Amino acid sequence: MTAQFFYDADREKKNAARAKALQALLIEKGVITSKTVDTVLGYFETKMGPFNGAKAVARAWVDPAYKERLVADTAAALAELEFPEGMAGAEGEHMKAVANGDGVHNLIICTLCSCYPWPVLGLPPYWYKDPTFRSRAAREPRAVLKExxxxxxxxxxxxxxxxxxxxxxxxxxxxxxxxxxxxxxxxAALVTPESMMGVAVAKAA
Amino acid sequence: MKLQHTLGGLEGLGPVWTETRVFVEEWEKVIFGIHTAMMALSPQLPLPETPSVFKTVWTWADLRKGAESMNPFDYFKYRYYEKWLGGISGYFVSNGYLTEAELEAKTAEYLADPDKPLPEGGAAEIDARVVQYLVEGDSPKRDVAAEPAFAVGDTVLVKNVPTVEHTRLPGFLRNKTGVVTEVYPGAYVYLTDTGADGIGDGIEKAMPVYCVAFDPAELWPGNAEANFTLYADLYAAYLAEPVSAAAAA
Structure with a gap:
Protein backbone atom coordinates (compact mmCIF):
# COMPACT_ATOMS: atom_id res chain seq x y z
CA MET A 1 0.00 0.00 0.00
CA THR A 2 3.01 2.30 0.36
CA ALA A 3 3.08 3.14 -3.33
CA GLN A 4 -0.67 3.79 -3.33
CA PHE A 5 -0.32 6.71 -0.99
CA PHE A 6 3.07 7.95 -2.03
CA TYR A 7 3.39 11.38 -3.58
CA ASP A 8 6.51 12.36 -5.46
CA ALA A 9 8.30 15.26 -3.77
CA ASP A 10 8.58 16.92 -7.19
CA ARG A 11 4.92 16.31 -7.95
CA GLU A 12 4.03 19.76 -9.29
CA LYS A 13 7.36 20.30 -11.03
CA LYS A 14 6.90 17.04 -12.91
CA ASN A 15 3.25 17.75 -13.69
CA ALA A 16 4.24 21.15 -15.08
CA ALA A 17 7.03 19.70 -17.21
CA ARG A 18 4.79 16.95 -18.54
CA ALA A 19 1.97 19.35 -19.39
CA LYS A 20 4.39 21.66 -21.22
CA ALA A 21 6.01 18.69 -22.97
CA LEU A 22 2.60 17.51 -24.17
CA GLN A 23 1.73 20.99 -25.40
CA ALA A 24 5.08 21.29 -27.22
CA LEU A 25 4.72 17.90 -28.94
CA LEU A 26 1.14 18.65 -29.99
CA ILE A 27 2.30 21.94 -31.56
CA GLU A 28 5.25 20.25 -33.31
CA LYS A 29 3.03 17.50 -34.69
CA GLY A 30 0.33 19.86 -35.92
CA VAL A 31 -2.50 18.89 -33.53
CA ILE A 32 -2.79 22.39 -32.06
CA THR A 33 -1.00 25.69 -32.66
CA SER A 34 1.28 27.69 -30.41
CA LYS A 35 -1.67 30.00 -29.74
CA THR A 36 -4.38 27.40 -29.03
CA VAL A 37 -4.08 27.18 -25.24
CA ASP A 38 -3.97 30.96 -24.86
CA THR A 39 -6.93 31.30 -27.21
CA VAL A 40 -9.01 29.00 -24.99
CA LEU A 41 -7.93 30.69 -21.76
CA GLY A 42 -8.51 34.14 -23.23
CA TYR A 43 -12.03 33.14 -24.19
CA PHE A 44 -12.79 32.30 -20.56
CA GLU A 45 -11.36 35.61 -19.40
CA THR A 46 -13.45 37.72 -21.75
CA LYS A 47 -16.47 35.86 -23.16
CA MET A 48 -17.57 33.06 -20.84
CA GLY A 49 -17.32 33.70 -17.13
CA PRO A 50 -19.10 34.51 -13.86
CA PHE A 51 -19.30 38.16 -14.96
CA ASN A 52 -22.14 37.08 -17.29
CA GLY A 53 -24.11 35.25 -14.62
CA ALA A 54 -23.66 38.17 -12.23
CA LYS A 55 -25.13 40.53 -14.82
CA ALA A 56 -28.23 38.35 -15.26
CA VAL A 57 -28.70 38.02 -11.49
CA ALA A 58 -28.38 41.80 -10.99
CA ARG A 59 -31.04 42.34 -13.66
CA ALA A 60 -33.28 39.79 -11.89
CA TRP A 61 -32.83 41.72 -8.64
CA VAL A 62 -33.99 45.01 -10.09
CA ASP A 63 -36.70 43.57 -12.34
CA PRO A 64 -38.93 40.85 -10.79
CA ALA A 65 -40.55 40.14 -14.17
CA TYR A 66 -37.11 39.43 -15.61
CA LYS A 67 -36.40 37.08 -12.72
CA GLU A 68 -39.56 35.15 -13.54
CA ARG A 69 -38.54 34.88 -17.18
CA LEU A 70 -35.00 33.85 -16.24
CA VAL A 71 -36.36 30.90 -14.28
CA ALA A 72 -39.15 30.02 -16.73
CA ASP A 73 -37.08 30.19 -19.95
CA THR A 74 -33.44 30.74 -19.08
CA ALA A 75 -32.10 30.80 -22.65
CA ALA A 76 -34.65 33.37 -23.84
CA ALA A 77 -34.11 35.58 -20.80
CA LEU A 78 -30.34 35.51 -21.26
CA ALA A 79 -30.81 36.41 -24.92
CA GLU A 80 -32.56 39.62 -23.82
CA LEU A 81 -29.37 40.97 -22.28
CA GLU A 82 -26.31 42.25 -24.10
CA PHE A 83 -23.89 39.38 -23.78
CA PRO A 84 -21.02 38.27 -26.01
CA GLU A 85 -22.03 35.67 -28.60
CA GLY A 86 -21.95 32.10 -27.39
CA MET A 87 -24.38 32.27 -24.48
CA ALA A 88 -25.88 29.00 -25.72
CA GLY A 89 -22.43 27.67 -26.61
CA ALA A 90 -20.24 24.98 -25.08
CA GLU A 91 -21.68 23.69 -21.78
CA GLY A 92 -24.48 26.21 -21.99
CA GLU A 93 -26.63 24.59 -24.67
CA HIS A 94 -29.31 23.79 -22.09
CA MET A 95 -29.06 25.94 -18.98
CA LYS A 96 -31.66 26.38 -16.27
CA ALA A 97 -31.80 28.91 -13.47
CA VAL A 98 -33.42 28.18 -10.10
CA ALA A 99 -34.19 31.00 -7.68
CA ASN A 100 -33.69 31.15 -3.94
CA GLY A 101 -36.43 32.64 -1.78
CA ASP A 102 -39.78 31.74 -0.21
CA GLY A 103 -38.19 29.26 2.14
CA VAL A 104 -36.12 27.53 -0.55
CA HIS A 105 -32.35 27.39 -0.93
CA ASN A 106 -30.87 25.76 -4.04
CA LEU A 107 -27.56 23.92 -4.30
CA ILE A 108 -26.06 22.67 -7.57
CA ILE A 109 -23.88 19.57 -7.63
CA CYS A 110 -22.61 17.01 -10.14
CA THR A 111 -22.03 13.68 -8.44
CA LEU A 112 -20.70 11.99 -11.61
CA CYS A 113 -18.22 14.63 -12.78
CA SER A 114 -18.18 18.44 -12.79
CA CYS A 115 -20.89 19.67 -15.19
CA TYR A 116 -21.01 23.47 -14.94
CA PRO A 117 -22.78 26.23 -16.92
CA TRP A 118 -19.78 27.70 -18.75
CA PRO A 119 -21.36 30.71 -20.50
CA VAL A 120 -22.75 32.22 -17.29
CA LEU A 121 -20.20 30.93 -14.80
CA GLY A 122 -17.00 30.07 -16.66
CA LEU A 123 -15.02 27.19 -15.24
CA PRO A 124 -15.79 25.29 -12.03
CA PRO A 125 -13.82 26.18 -8.90
CA TYR A 126 -12.00 23.40 -7.06
CA TRP A 127 -14.63 23.02 -4.33
CA TYR A 128 -17.20 22.00 -6.97
CA LYS A 129 -14.89 19.34 -8.42
CA ASP A 130 -13.91 17.92 -5.03
CA PRO A 131 -15.11 14.29 -4.71
CA THR A 132 -15.79 14.82 -1.00
CA PHE A 133 -18.12 17.73 -1.75
CA ARG A 134 -19.84 15.77 -4.52
CA SER A 135 -20.41 12.81 -2.20
CA ARG A 136 -21.50 14.61 0.93
CA ALA A 137 -23.68 17.34 -0.61
CA ALA A 138 -26.08 14.65 -1.86
CA ARG A 139 -26.84 13.34 1.63
CA GLU A 140 -25.99 16.12 4.09
CA PRO A 141 -26.14 19.48 2.30
CA ARG A 142 -26.63 21.49 5.52
CA ALA A 143 -23.49 20.08 7.09
CA VAL A 144 -21.57 20.81 3.88
CA LEU A 145 -22.88 24.36 3.59
CA LYS A 146 -21.90 24.99 7.21
CA GLU A 147 -18.31 24.18 6.24
CA ALA A 188 -23.49 42.54 -10.11
CA ALA A 189 -20.25 43.04 -8.18
CA LEU A 190 -21.90 41.37 -5.16
CA VAL A 191 -22.69 38.17 -7.06
CA THR A 192 -20.04 35.47 -6.65
CA PRO A 193 -19.76 32.10 -8.45
CA GLU A 194 -20.33 30.48 -5.04
CA SER A 195 -23.64 32.33 -4.61
CA MET A 196 -24.70 31.22 -8.11
CA MET A 197 -24.04 27.58 -7.22
CA GLY A 198 -25.61 27.74 -3.77
CA VAL A 199 -22.68 27.32 -1.36
CA ALA A 200 -22.93 31.00 -0.44
CA VAL A 201 -25.47 33.80 -0.49
CA ALA A 202 -24.91 37.25 -1.95
CA LYS A 203 -23.87 39.80 0.64
CA ALA A 204 -23.89 43.60 0.70
CA ALA A 205 -20.38 44.96 0.27
CA MET B 1 -20.31 -1.08 -9.59
CA LYS B 2 -17.60 1.53 -9.70
CA LEU B 3 -17.15 3.81 -6.73
CA GLN B 4 -16.84 6.79 -9.10
CA HIS B 5 -20.36 6.05 -10.38
CA THR B 6 -21.91 6.13 -6.96
CA LEU B 7 -20.14 8.88 -5.04
CA GLY B 8 -23.36 10.41 -3.74
CA GLY B 9 -23.85 9.74 -0.03
CA LEU B 10 -20.49 8.19 0.86
CA GLU B 11 -19.63 8.49 4.52
CA GLY B 12 -16.44 9.06 6.43
CA LEU B 13 -14.84 11.47 3.98
CA GLY B 14 -14.00 14.36 6.28
CA PRO B 15 -14.38 18.06 5.55
CA VAL B 16 -14.97 19.45 2.07
CA TRP B 17 -12.28 21.48 0.29
CA THR B 18 -13.63 25.03 0.04
CA GLU B 19 -10.98 26.22 -2.44
CA THR B 20 -12.56 28.79 -4.78
CA ARG B 21 -9.78 28.94 -7.38
CA VAL B 22 -10.38 27.26 -10.74
CA PHE B 23 -6.70 26.41 -11.20
CA VAL B 24 -4.29 25.95 -8.31
CA GLU B 25 -1.19 25.39 -10.45
CA GLU B 26 -0.27 27.23 -13.66
CA TRP B 27 0.21 24.00 -15.62
CA GLU B 28 -3.45 23.08 -15.05
CA LYS B 29 -4.41 25.83 -17.49
CA VAL B 30 -2.40 24.08 -20.19
CA ILE B 31 -4.13 20.73 -19.85
CA PHE B 32 -7.52 22.44 -19.75
CA GLY B 33 -6.69 24.31 -22.97
CA ILE B 34 -5.54 21.11 -24.68
CA HIS B 35 -8.69 19.23 -23.65
CA THR B 36 -10.96 21.98 -24.93
CA ALA B 37 -9.08 22.09 -28.23
CA MET B 38 -9.43 18.30 -28.59
CA MET B 39 -13.19 18.52 -28.06
CA ALA B 40 -13.41 21.33 -30.63
CA LEU B 41 -11.28 19.50 -33.23
CA SER B 42 -13.03 16.16 -32.74
CA PRO B 43 -14.16 15.08 -36.23
CA GLN B 44 -17.82 14.23 -35.49
CA LEU B 45 -18.66 17.93 -35.00
CA PRO B 46 -20.17 19.81 -37.95
CA LEU B 47 -17.38 22.42 -38.01
CA PRO B 48 -15.03 23.52 -40.81
CA GLU B 49 -12.11 21.23 -41.73
CA THR B 50 -8.74 22.42 -40.49
CA PRO B 51 -5.13 21.38 -41.15
CA SER B 52 -4.95 19.85 -37.64
CA VAL B 53 -3.78 16.24 -37.71
CA PHE B 54 -6.27 15.44 -34.92
CA LYS B 55 -8.63 12.90 -36.52
CA THR B 56 -9.97 10.83 -33.63
CA VAL B 57 -13.03 11.43 -31.50
CA TRP B 58 -12.58 13.11 -28.13
CA THR B 59 -15.58 14.19 -26.07
CA TRP B 60 -16.43 14.67 -22.41
CA ALA B 61 -17.37 11.00 -22.44
CA ASP B 62 -13.78 10.01 -23.22
CA LEU B 63 -12.42 12.17 -20.43
CA ARG B 64 -15.02 10.85 -17.98
CA LYS B 65 -14.37 7.23 -19.02
CA GLY B 66 -10.72 7.72 -18.11
CA ALA B 67 -11.59 9.05 -14.65
CA GLU B 68 -14.18 6.33 -14.10
CA SER B 69 -11.72 3.58 -15.05
CA MET B 70 -9.19 4.66 -12.41
CA ASN B 71 -8.54 2.68 -9.29
CA PRO B 72 -10.91 4.44 -6.86
CA PHE B 73 -8.09 5.07 -4.39
CA ASP B 74 -6.16 6.87 -7.12
CA TYR B 75 -9.32 8.76 -8.05
CA PHE B 76 -9.35 10.28 -4.57
CA LYS B 77 -5.57 10.64 -4.47
CA TYR B 78 -5.05 12.78 -7.55
CA ARG B 79 -6.25 16.32 -7.97
CA TYR B 80 -8.79 17.06 -10.71
CA TYR B 81 -6.42 18.25 -13.43
CA GLU B 82 -3.86 15.58 -12.55
CA LYS B 83 -6.47 13.05 -13.65
CA TRP B 84 -6.90 15.03 -16.86
CA LEU B 85 -3.15 15.14 -17.49
CA GLY B 86 -2.89 11.37 -17.06
CA GLY B 87 -5.95 10.56 -19.17
CA ILE B 88 -5.16 12.97 -21.99
CA SER B 89 -1.48 12.08 -22.35
CA GLY B 90 -2.48 8.40 -22.31
CA TYR B 91 -5.00 9.05 -25.09
CA PHE B 92 -2.42 10.71 -27.36
CA VAL B 93 -0.02 7.82 -26.83
CA SER B 94 -2.58 5.05 -27.32
CA ASN B 95 -3.94 6.71 -30.46
CA GLY B 96 -0.48 6.98 -32.01
CA TYR B 97 -0.09 10.77 -32.03
CA LEU B 98 3.08 10.47 -29.98
CA THR B 99 5.03 7.86 -28.07
CA GLU B 100 5.58 7.58 -24.35
CA ALA B 101 9.33 7.81 -25.07
CA GLU B 102 8.89 11.12 -26.89
CA LEU B 103 6.80 12.46 -24.03
CA GLU B 104 9.34 11.30 -21.43
CA ALA B 105 12.21 12.87 -23.37
CA LYS B 106 10.40 16.18 -23.82
CA THR B 107 9.33 16.16 -20.16
CA ALA B 108 12.98 15.74 -19.17
CA GLU B 109 13.88 18.77 -21.31
CA TYR B 110 11.32 20.97 -19.56
CA LEU B 111 12.27 19.59 -16.14
CA ALA B 112 15.84 20.64 -16.82
CA ASP B 113 14.76 24.02 -18.22
CA PRO B 114 11.18 24.94 -17.25
CA ASP B 115 11.44 28.27 -19.10
CA LYS B 116 12.49 26.77 -22.43
CA PRO B 117 10.12 28.34 -24.97
CA LEU B 118 7.42 26.38 -26.73
CA PRO B 119 7.69 25.77 -30.49
CA GLU B 120 6.01 28.38 -32.67
CA GLY B 121 3.50 27.93 -35.46
CA GLY B 122 0.28 26.28 -36.57
CA ALA B 123 -2.57 27.16 -38.87
CA ALA B 124 -4.96 29.92 -37.79
CA GLU B 125 -7.94 27.81 -38.94
CA ILE B 126 -7.30 25.46 -36.02
CA ASP B 127 -7.81 28.18 -33.42
CA ALA B 128 -10.75 29.62 -35.35
CA ARG B 129 -12.47 26.24 -35.08
CA VAL B 130 -11.75 26.04 -31.35
CA VAL B 131 -13.46 29.40 -30.84
CA GLN B 132 -16.34 28.39 -33.09
CA TYR B 133 -16.91 25.32 -30.94
CA LEU B 134 -17.00 27.43 -27.77
CA VAL B 135 -19.50 29.81 -29.38
CA GLU B 136 -21.79 27.17 -30.93
CA GLY B 137 -21.51 24.33 -28.43
CA ASP B 138 -22.66 20.80 -29.13
CA SER B 139 -26.26 20.28 -28.11
CA PRO B 140 -27.40 16.69 -27.50
CA LYS B 141 -30.96 17.64 -28.50
CA ARG B 142 -32.11 15.97 -31.72
CA ASP B 143 -34.95 16.98 -33.98
CA VAL B 144 -36.97 13.81 -33.66
CA ALA B 145 -40.35 13.19 -32.09
CA ALA B 146 -40.05 12.43 -28.41
CA GLU B 147 -42.53 10.01 -26.95
CA PRO B 148 -42.25 10.41 -23.22
CA ALA B 149 -43.66 7.44 -21.33
CA PHE B 150 -43.98 9.46 -18.14
CA ALA B 151 -45.59 12.75 -17.21
CA VAL B 152 -45.05 15.24 -14.42
CA GLY B 153 -46.28 13.70 -11.16
CA ASP B 154 -45.64 10.09 -12.20
CA THR B 155 -43.71 7.87 -9.84
CA VAL B 156 -40.80 6.17 -11.61
CA LEU B 157 -38.39 3.41 -10.67
CA VAL B 158 -34.71 3.82 -11.50
CA LYS B 159 -33.55 0.70 -13.31
CA ASN B 160 -30.59 -1.32 -12.20
CA VAL B 161 -29.04 -1.49 -15.68
CA PRO B 162 -25.84 -3.53 -16.12
CA THR B 163 -22.80 -1.61 -14.96
CA VAL B 164 -20.48 -0.58 -17.78
CA GLU B 165 -17.33 1.47 -18.25
CA HIS B 166 -19.23 4.76 -18.43
CA THR B 167 -22.70 5.88 -17.40
CA ARG B 168 -24.78 8.98 -16.71
CA LEU B 169 -26.81 7.20 -14.04
CA PRO B 170 -25.75 8.22 -10.52
CA GLY B 171 -25.35 4.82 -8.83
CA PHE B 172 -27.00 5.80 -5.53
CA LEU B 173 -30.31 6.18 -7.41
CA ARG B 174 -30.44 2.59 -8.69
CA ASN B 175 -33.58 0.70 -7.59
CA LYS B 176 -34.98 3.86 -5.98
CA THR B 177 -38.27 5.52 -6.82
CA GLY B 178 -38.78 9.20 -7.48
CA VAL B 179 -41.37 11.56 -8.88
CA VAL B 180 -41.10 13.24 -12.28
CA THR B 181 -41.03 17.02 -11.87
CA GLU B 182 -40.23 17.96 -15.47
CA VAL B 183 -40.27 16.32 -18.89
CA TYR B 184 -37.69 18.22 -20.91
CA PRO B 185 -39.01 19.17 -24.33
CA GLY B 186 -37.58 17.08 -27.17
CA ALA B 187 -35.26 14.10 -27.36
CA TYR B 188 -31.61 13.85 -26.38
CA VAL B 189 -28.65 11.69 -27.33
CA TYR B 190 -25.46 11.16 -25.36
CA LEU B 191 -21.88 11.74 -26.50
CA THR B 192 -21.10 8.07 -26.88
CA ASP B 193 -22.79 4.69 -26.85
CA THR B 194 -22.74 3.21 -23.35
CA GLY B 195 -23.78 -0.29 -24.44
CA ALA B 196 -26.00 -2.18 -22.01
CA ASP B 197 -26.29 0.99 -19.95
CA GLY B 198 -28.68 2.22 -22.62
CA ILE B 199 -27.77 5.69 -23.86
CA GLY B 200 -25.86 6.62 -27.01
CA ASP B 201 -25.05 9.01 -29.81
CA GLY B 202 -27.05 7.48 -32.67
CA ILE B 203 -30.25 9.26 -33.68
CA GLU B 204 -32.16 6.08 -32.75
CA LYS B 205 -30.92 6.65 -29.22
CA ALA B 206 -32.51 10.10 -28.98
CA MET B 207 -34.82 9.83 -25.98
CA PRO B 208 -36.68 11.95 -23.46
CA VAL B 209 -34.89 13.19 -20.37
CA TYR B 210 -36.74 13.72 -17.11
CA CYS B 211 -36.08 15.68 -13.98
CA VAL B 212 -36.88 13.37 -11.10
CA ALA B 213 -37.25 14.32 -7.43
CA PHE B 214 -36.01 11.89 -4.78
CA ASP B 215 -36.70 11.88 -1.05
CA PRO B 216 -33.30 11.58 0.68
CA ALA B 217 -35.00 9.65 3.51
CA GLU B 218 -35.68 6.90 0.95
CA LEU B 219 -32.22 7.10 -0.59
CA TRP B 220 -30.46 6.82 2.77
CA PRO B 221 -33.05 5.65 5.33
CA GLY B 222 -32.39 7.05 8.76
CA ASN B 223 -29.19 8.62 7.58
CA ALA B 224 -30.03 11.72 5.55
CA GLU B 225 -30.60 15.29 6.63
CA ALA B 226 -34.19 16.53 6.97
CA ASN B 227 -36.07 18.99 4.78
CA PHE B 228 -34.29 18.65 1.49
CA THR B 229 -35.01 17.13 -1.89
CA LEU B 230 -32.55 15.72 -4.39
CA TYR B 231 -33.29 16.25 -8.07
CA ALA B 232 -31.53 14.37 -10.87
CA ASP B 233 -31.84 14.63 -14.65
CA LEU B 234 -32.28 11.11 -16.00
CA TYR B 235 -32.41 9.68 -19.50
CA ALA B 236 -35.53 7.61 -20.27
CA ALA B 237 -33.38 4.47 -20.62
CA TYR B 238 -32.77 4.58 -16.88
CA LEU B 239 -36.42 4.70 -15.85
CA ALA B 240 -39.20 2.14 -15.53
CA GLU B 241 -42.68 1.98 -14.10
CA PRO B 242 -42.60 1.03 -10.44
CA VAL B 243 -43.62 -2.52 -9.70
CA SER B 244 -46.93 -2.18 -7.91
CA ALA B 245 -47.40 -3.86 -4.57
CA ALA B 246 -50.11 -6.04 -6.09
CA ALA B 247 -47.96 -7.22 -8.99
CA ALA B 248 -45.07 -7.95 -6.67
CA ALA B 249 -47.22 -10.05 -4.34
Missing part, protein backbone atom coordinates in the same frame (compact mmCIF):
# COMPACT_ATOMS: atom_id res chain seq x y z
CA UNK A 148 -18.60 26.93 3.63
CA UNK A 149 -19.79 29.27 6.41
CA UNK A 150 -23.43 29.21 5.36
CA UNK A 151 -26.09 28.27 7.92
CA UNK A 152 -29.37 27.37 6.26
CA UNK A 153 -32.26 27.46 8.77
CA UNK A 154 -33.89 24.07 9.35
CA UNK A 155 -37.25 25.40 8.18
CA UNK A 156 -35.76 26.36 4.79
CA UNK A 157 -36.07 23.57 2.24
CA UNK A 158 -32.85 22.77 0.40
CA UNK A 159 -33.18 21.68 -3.21
CA UNK A 160 -30.10 19.84 -4.42
CA UNK A 161 -29.78 19.59 -8.21
CA UNK A 162 -27.56 16.82 -9.54
CA UNK A 163 -26.40 17.76 -13.07
CA UNK A 164 -26.53 14.27 -14.52
CA UNK A 165 -27.83 14.84 -18.09
CA UNK A 166 -28.02 17.85 -20.43
CA UNK A 167 -29.12 20.61 -18.05
CA UNK A 168 -26.51 22.93 -16.61
CA UNK A 169 -28.07 24.49 -13.51
CA UNK A 170 -27.31 27.76 -11.76
CA UNK A 171 -28.84 29.65 -8.84
CA UNK A 172 -30.35 33.12 -8.69
CA UNK A 173 -29.44 34.12 -5.11
CA UNK A 174 -31.58 36.56 -3.12
CA UNK A 175 -30.79 40.25 -3.22
CA UNK A 176 -29.03 41.17 0.01
CA UNK A 177 -30.57 43.72 2.36
CA UNK A 178 -29.03 47.17 2.43
CA UNK A 179 -28.50 47.42 -1.31
CA UNK A 180 -31.25 49.91 -2.14
CA UNK A 181 -30.09 52.54 -4.55
CA UNK A 182 -27.19 50.51 -5.95
CA UNK A 183 -26.82 50.44 -9.72
CA UNK A 184 -27.10 47.16 -11.62
CA UNK A 185 -23.36 47.24 -12.10
CA UNK A 186 -22.77 47.69 -8.36
CA UNK A 187 -25.21 44.87 -7.64
Missing amino acids: FGLEVPSETEIKVWDSSAQIRWFVVPERPAGTDGLSEEQL
